[in-house]
Amino acid sequence: MTENAQQQPTAPHTELPTQYAPADVEGPLYERWVERGYFEADAKSDKPAYTIVIPPPNVTGSLHLGHAFEHTLIDALTRRKRMQGYETLWQPGMDHAGIATQNVVERELAKEGKSRHDLGREAFVERVWQWKAESGGQIAGQMRRLGNGVAWSRDRFTMDEGLSRAVQTVFKKMFDDGLIYRAERIINWCPRCLTAISDIEVDYQDDDGELVSIKYGEGDDTLVVATTRAETMLGDTAVAVHPDDERYKHLVGRRIALPLTGRTIPVVADTHVDPEFGTGAVKVTPAHDPNDFAIGQRHGLESLTVMDERGVITVHGPFEGLDRFEARSAIVAALRADGRIVAEKRPYVHSVGHCSRCKTTLEPRLSLQWWVKVETLAKAAGDAVRDGRVDIHPADLSQRYFDWVDNLNDWCISRQLWWGHRIPVWHGPDGETVCVGPDEQPPSGEGWEQDTDVLDTWFSSGLWPFSTLGWPEKTADLAKFYPNSAMVTGYDLMFFWVARMMMFGLYAMDGEIPFRTIAFHGMVRDEHGKKMSKSFGNTVNPLDWMDKYGSDALRFTLARGANPGTDVPIGEDWVQASRNFANKIWNATRFALMNGATVDGPLPDASAMSATDRWILSRLNKTVAQVDAFYEDFQFAKLSDALFHFAWDEVFDWYVELSKTTFQAGGEPAEVSKRVLGEVLDVTLKLLHPVVPFVTETLWTTLTGGESVVVADWPQDSGFRDDAAEREIETLQSVITEVRRFRADQGLQPGQRVPARLALDGTALAPHEAAIRQLLRLQPEGEDFTATATLPVAGAEVALDLSGTIDVAAERKRLAKDLAAAEKEKSQATAKLGNEAFLAKAPDNVVDKIRGRLAKAEDDITRIRAQLDRLPQQ
Incomplete structure (x- = not known):
């Protein structure tokens, strides 16, 4: 980088094209900046460091307005800090985006009539790397169009060798510390992506479903339960009631018949059940509902999985082989035919979880997965903000952050994919489990196999602030540029990414914060404040606007709308x-x-x-x-x-x-x-x-x-x-503005010259007479000057000769008509606001609107009368 940031100016060029043409300027300028190394960062520099990492976009992505918005803000911060003399690092990079990238490549294979299983794991992963080299990362070129001042020589990818080493090191350390474990629990399962996803990757939306009430048991031993997922009754292993519910105390401990299955199930008493909700009895399906799983754990119930990974019923019988939704209809029909349906409500609108990637309805599923024990990590992440080591902007988002980290559940980090960081654990023939660090040899011999799952994408991106700087090695970059100065990201990533970076940074870096400030911004919306979506037809390709108006125009528009934590139309x-x-x-x-x-x-x-x-x-x-x-x-x-x-x-x-x-x-x-x-x-x-x-x-x-x-x-x-000079020029501005307004009111053209006499002696305006005359198009008064209008403004007097410049009679007639209309409007608004019956019934917004009309009418009347008074007398 140039050492002499502010070199001695040479003789400036004095010519510029008559018009600015962004398309001719932007590309060559950006490449010149890159070639000169302005955006690179030197760990050996004695300048103070300023570091921001780019929130790594998915390798599958392209630049959208959200990226353009965020990148504009970060670029503005880093450009200013660079000019202030900081050794500035804006760290670029891309995320391997496990599910999204695997889906893209699988769709490409489908066009060839193949699946990943036809290729096998190793060949499929090689195919993904090939796709990444040829098609991935187009966003990098688009970032150059926007003007991103990133250190391109430091470009990172979350599956680079160095970053993979960081992932394996953290996993091994957490495993050895007892913070990573394997357990069978209910997870969110996507039957389309065929993998577990974390709680924060679930999109909840209201769906039209059905609520059916079903009679369990026979004779006096009957209970009624309600469900929106009738297909899961095949896996029921109990009915639960509250221990204090007198209606069912005689049934607790007894077994009742489960319809359609030929099985009986126990009635258990559990305080989780709300006796006031519905019938006060709930079906318990431990393998397909998280609350039911907890009840099952407390009462030692069996967990029966009734559908496979694609949502197909696996229980032997008439419903075997049916898709979960087909089975739902078939089971309700069979229950109805058997006289077991007590009530049906359709449609029944309720909140249903969907996969944030493919929008498929998720299935709660009992599954053996890898988990991070988050209690101590989350506490550290909360404490770092509470004690002031990390600031959150805007401050009112701090509570949302605390609400999350203070109530965080253990994190399911395993994914049933082939693309991603494979879990560094080997399973032995006799049930042994060995976690292998980056410098350790995995166990060998017959029966030893590596775990087939990969890590959640957010596991590797959670290490981003320090893995990009060479950790776990103690590099010069790490010493210079960590912790990051600021983290600039959308409030929607508070839980996905920010909280995880906080947990990982404090843990891996021995209690040192990953960044000093978290600055949250909002989401970009259309001009009406509506969320941008392809389904709404209101999405915009930022490149189109950059092509049409230039990158600066897009950047300035985005920055001018960027209030902290607030969405941007x-x-x-x-x-x-x-x-x-x-x-x-x-x-x-x-x-x-x-x-x-x-x-x-x-x-x-x-x-x-x-x-x-x-x-x-x-x-x-x-x-x-x-x-x-x-x-x-x-x-x-x-x-x-x-x-x-x-x-x-x-x-x-x-x-x-x-x-x-x-x-x-x-x-x-x-x-x-x-x-x-x-x-x-x-x-x-x-x-x-x-x-x-x-x-x-x-x-x-x-x-x-x-x-x-x-x-x-x-x-x-x-x-x-110079407050005196400011007051003087403010006075000058008020004079010029007032006379311009008068000229416009009289219908004078902006360039029309009018004879005028200026009485400025003894005022601060006297030295500005030439400027006043030039800006107001006022020519000297001349011998035939007649003051037909006089304006006293700011202690001075401006007299104008409007003879022959306007048709005074026509202007009086026009203004009289406008005055009559304004007075009529005032009269009508006053009458309505004086009507007590109207005020008692009218909505507040209607009353406020009428008050606004009255205020405007009164202003118009004052303005028009002043114009009439200023007209020359006939």
């Missing part, structure tokens, strides 16, 4: 508006260059500056301080908005326009303003660069002749303030 009109902002920056800089703005030498002394110069420098320094404060609080929307209004409103719309008069007059004041304008643009472009890197790079290097704004020094608040 986005529409094409907003991206177009951001493109217009980029064009405004371009045109203002062209103007400055064409008029000799310079960055050479120190700023002139304040005594040599005009009030306009002092005003803009005071506002500039306040903006620097404001932007810095917003960055430290991850307030991207506020800092972007502050920069937008400072640049557009104050620099471009006011200072540049006011400076035109000075430049035209020439002399020493013009030379001073040229230097001030150069300074203001230099700093403004630097402030804007982290969010809109491409246009600012082009303009800054042209303006200053510097090497690159990427490695320029971040602006410092010099402390310069």
Whole structure:
């Protein structure tokens, strides 16, 4: 990386194309940055470190608006820190995405009429690696389009050799510490993906089902139970009632007939049962329900699995071989025919878990799996936030984090897949179990086999903050760049990823936190606030908007909507508006260059500056301080908005326009303003660069002749303030704004020149007469001047001669018509708001709307009467 970040400026170029063409600029600029090594990080540097890892996108993915949003925020943070003199590392990489990637490759095989079983495990895994090399990771190229300043030489993949070593090391350590164990428990099973999935990968949605009430037993020994999953009754091994329920005390301990099966099952008493819910009796199917499994454990009940991994009934009898949903209908029909159905409710809307990957209805299933014992890990993760070692932004999300880690269940980490980190455990012929570390030889000999399962993808991604830096080796990178400075991610990954990184980091790194700050952002939604979904038809390919408006425009739109932890609506009109902002920056800089703005030498002394110069420098320094404060609080929307209004409103719309008069007059004041304008643009472009890197790079290097704004020094608040100059220019702005409003009210064209007399003597506005006349298109009064309208504003007086410029009679007629309409609206609104009967019945929003109409009508009446008073007398 360039050592001299802020090199001595050379003579700036003075020419820019008349229009900004992002497509011609962005690609070459980005490759130049990469070639010059600006984004690389040196562990030997004596600069303070600033580290952020990229939330690793799936290798199957492509850039979507959510990625573009998150990457824009991280890039803005790291670009600013780089300019502040930090040794900055934005760590890139991809996740192997176990289930998603295996599904992709299996679909490709299906096109060939094959399955993974036709290839066998080794050949299938090789096929996945081949797919990854040829088709995976297209998102990396799209990240370059967006301008991501990542250290590409450090690109990592969660199944790289080094990261695999980290996974095996952690697994071995946790196994030896008794934190990883194998047990048979109820898990969420996907009959489509044929694997277990964790609790947080379950999407719950309301489905239309049926609730059937079934009579168990005979004669006096009968109970009624209700279920939405009638097919599971084939695996019932008890009926449970509350021990204090007088209705069923005589049945507890007895056995009753289970319909359709020829079996009898016991009635057990368990406090888990709510006697007030339904009939107060529940069927117990330990192998197919987590609550039933717990009851079964307490009462020593048998667990009968009644369906296979694909959801097909395996119990011998008339339902064998039926899919679970076919069996449900068939069993209800058989129970109905047998007189066992007491009641049926259809449709019955209830919450059902679905696979987050393929949307298949999940099946609770008793299965032998590998688990992480999370109690001590989760406590450590909670304590690190509670004691202030890790900050959460926004702070109000801390409680959601605590609610999760304080109530975390043991984590099922095994997956019945072939693609992923294979569990490093060997099983021996006599039931032996050996966990093998990365430098250990697995047991050999007849009967020894490695466990067939792979680890949950989130196990390896949970190690991301330190595995990417070379752990378990004690590398220079680890010493320099760990812990990470910040973790920027969506609040939806709080449980999937953030909590797990916290647990793993504190455990593997001997109590050292993985990052100092967690900054949560929201989700990108469409312009109406609706979730983006292919089924809704409202998804957007960010590349389309980048092609059309430029990457800077998309980035600025996303950053300007980024309030911490809050969802971000986005529409094409907003991206177009951001493109217009980029064009405004371009045109203002062209103007400055064409008029000799310079960055050479120190700023002139304040005594040599005009009030306009002092005003803009005071506002500039306040903006620097404001932007810095917003960055430290991850307030991207506020800092972007502050920069937008400072640049557009104050620099471009006011200072540049006011400076035109000075430049035209020439002399020493013009030379001073040229230097001030150069300074203001230099700093403004630097402030804007982290969010809109491409246009600012082009303009800054042209303006200053510097090497690159990427490695320029971040602006410092010099402390310069001039409140008097700010008040003076605010007064000037109010005069110009008021007269412009009057001109518009009178129907004058913006460029139409009007004779005017300005009475400014003795006011702070006197030095600005030339600027006032130029900006308001006011020509000298002349010999025939007649003041037909006089405006007293800000202690001064502006008299205008509108003779011949407007049809006064027609204007009076138009305004009188508008006044009558406004007065009628006021009368109607007043009458409604004075009607007590109406107010008693009308909804609050309707009443508020009428109050708004009244307020608007009153404002209109005041405004129109003032316009009428200002019209020349006939």
